[in-house]
Amino acid sequence: MKPTGNRSFSISVDKVSFLPSNNHFYEFVSGSGPAPKFGLDWGVANDLANAKKYYGLQGYLVTILSAEENQLAATQQSGTGWIGGSDIVEEGIWRWMSGPEKGIQFFYNLESTMTPGVYRSNPRGIGSTLNYVNWNRSSRNWYAGIPYYEPDNLYNIDNEDEDYAIIVENDGLGTKGSWNDINYYGESYKGSQQANGYIVEYGGMPGDPEIYIATSTSLIIPQITETSTDSRCGTGTLTLGATSNLGTINWYETENGGTAIATGTSFTTPEITKTTTYYVETKYPLCTKSATRTPIIATILNIPVITTPNSKFSLCGEGDITLTASVSEGTIYWYSEPTGSSLIGIGNSLTRFLSTNTTFYIEAVNKNCTTGARLPVEVVVYDLPKFQDQNIVKCKDEKITIAGSLYGVKYLWSTNETTPTIEINTPGTYTVAVTRPAPESCILTETITVIEHPAPKIKEVLIEENTISIQLETPADYFEFSIDGINFQRSNVFPKYTSGLQTATVRDTKNCSIDSQTFITIIMPKFFTPNNDTFNDFWEVKGLENYPEATVTLFDRYGKLITILNPSNTTWDGTFNGADLPASDYWYVLKLDSESPEIRGHFSLKR
Incomplete structure (x- = not known):
């Protein structure tokens, strides 16, 4: 393994450790208390520390103000040792109780209770501090109340409050050099956490002499201290950077061996098409070996390529349309304008309702690399011809x-x-x-x-005073009607304007099928003019000849019988007993047969 970083060493005349940054000395002293149940209690350790001298420097239980000081104090112990911290004065407020820092608060760990103004130590809280602390926080389950998340300030099995700080030994219950809180007497049931010594610090007390019995030195190991990478979109050159604490920086294409391709704190790559890793090391003439090479990556980000089935879509009439596009890598963004922030969709498809021709615009982005100018995607909406089924x-x-x-x-x-x-x-x-x-x-x-329309079927022909209507078994609006066989109409009702035998005819409008039925009509004239001009000279009942039993009885306005007509005598000339009757209204009673009802009416004689 190759060493890295800077290394400092202290040199003293004996086994007491020296910290150059504050010119203090540190010593672990082992010992035990008067009773076999406990280790060395904190008060005895404090007194013993205060009684110790080192080349005229006053001793005291160590007060630890930095990670550097904690590391030096912790590495000197061969067991578990007391340090000078306690919250005996006020629960949850930890102060240094020894040395030049005596009385200074270094940690706060209180929580309120249900009783107003009453506080207790919070065994699950992180606490707060502006100073250095190194409490044992090794438990993964501290939040469930399971040790160790110190300081917990909980009573131990002997109902003794834990108000004094100790540095624990690495026994699986915490990291070597971390702090714990235990009771004043030490705790035998905690095994290696039982106090079996204390750590003495020398230096910093008022009246201490100046002594020169220790010194320190440092070794600087050449190393790369900082690197800077670079990236770009697509093929090109990139500039990489590196700094070192000592020596000349050399650049390589390989992790081991090979010839340096550049020297200095920066290196501009040749034109590259893909991501490439380069390596740097620092070389100092007085060092025969170089540090481990440090990789620096020159990243080529691919410019995305958009592919679409086509850049022009069509829509048959207004409606929804889904536009699709794909990209080699990255994300597609859809816009309503060729520039600006008119973003309307993200992804490989966009669905919109359109009624007119519309152009959308797309671009793709891959890790800040863009396709550049937005590509138009045109939609043509065709007007469809109007038609009906x-x-x-x-x-x-x-x-x-x-x-x-x-x-x-x-x-x-x-x-x-x-x-x-x-x-x-x-x-x-x-x-x-x-x-x-x-x-x-x-x-x-x-x-x-x-x-296919069903064939018409006549049910009956209704003859009323002034109208004739043709009734069907199943009426429908696609039938047409006639009573002369020539003129057809959509209405089934006709005016009664002629007498005699007639034929009712019904057919569908396409003249596919037809039905007919004969019927007889009798028309009673409304007036006549017996003035011998050969026009309307007689009041005649036409069609009466078709009813052998028919009779028509005529009366004047006073009910006087004038004459009786029958099938063999169907006309009246306006006389009574050979004499002309005056112009007036006359009345009739028509009886077709014994079964039919009488039909009454009147007409006018005009002269």
């Missing part, structure tokens, strides 16, 4: 040709046919997927519903 009516057993309303370059029907039109002979729902021409290339699906 079709409904087509066909006749039963009729074969028809159907076609979509859209033009395209490819067609795919639900029947798996690929022609623009297809022939069908059964009703049902048919779809056709139409592929539009490039660059749009959108696929639109149209639905064509083919229907």
Whole structure:
């Protein structure tokens, strides 16, 4: 193993240790107390330390103010030794009780209790200090109340408070040189933590003489004390740095052997394409061996490369679209603008709802290395043609040709046919997927519903005073009606304008099927003008001849019987017993047969 760092050595006339930084001396003294149950108690150790002299320097229980002093004091002991710290004056407040630091507080470890103004030592708290302390904190479970997380100030098995500091020996219960708190008399049940001696410090007391019986020296071992690495994005040169405590710094490409490629505190690499490790060592002419070489890494960060299926996407009509991109390494960032902080997404995909043409921008970052200028990703939103699904009516057993309303370059029907039109002979729902021409290339699906209407069936023809209505077994809005066989209408109601035998006809609008039924109408004229002009000279009941039992009885306005008409006599000339009756309203009663009800009405005689 090669030594590193600087080493200091103290030289004294005997086994007492010397600390050059403060010119103090240290000595471990072993001893035991008067009773076999205990080790040496703290008070006896304090008195014995105060009674000791070293070349005129006053002794006292050691007060430890630094890690350097603690290391020197701890390495001198061959057992467990008292030091000068205690919280006997005030629980949880540790002070030095000896030497020139007597009375100085060096650690605080109190917690409040449920009783106002009452405090106790906190066995689980870290405590606070502005001074050097080295309490034993070796337990991994101190927070559960399991030793050792010192000072715990807990009562021992003899119900004795632990108010005095001791340096423990390394026996698995703590790190050698760490501090613990035990009771005044020492504790035999703690094994190696039982006090079997004390550590005396000489120097710093008032009236101490100046003595020159010890000295110190240092060895400086050449070593690299600090390094600085460098990194860059992509191929290029980098500048590395190193400092040493002594000698010349040499740079190498290998960990061992080889020839130095540069000398000095900095080194600029040649152009490199990948991460490379270089090595430095310091060389001093008076030292035959060099220190272990220190690695310094020149890091080449890869510039990410973005790959996309294409830089232009299309969307058939408004809707959601997912854009994708991939990167060789690193993370992709999506923006709405070519520059600035308009970040809208992170990752390999971005989903947005669009209704118009839109351009997004992407860049990738790999450990602060970027692709540079943002790459545009364009989305073209195509306007789709407006269309409605079709409904087509066909006749039963009729074969028809159907076609979509859209033009395209490819067609795919639900029947798996690929022609623009297809022939069908059964009703049902048919779809056709139409592929539009490039660059749009959108696929639109149209639905064509083919229907067969059931044949109409007349239920009855209702003849009322002024109207005729054709009633169907199953009415529907796709039927049309006629009572002359020529003129058809969508309404099933007709005005009663002629008498006689007639035919009611119903068909569907596609004229696939038809039904008809004959009926007879009788029209009672509203007026007549018996003035011998050969026009409306008679009041005539047309159609009466179709009802052999029919009678029409006429009355004047006072109820006087004028005449009776029948199928063989269907007209009245406006006279009574050969004399002209005056212009007035006259009344009739129509009886078609014995089973039918009477129909009453009136008409006018005009002269």
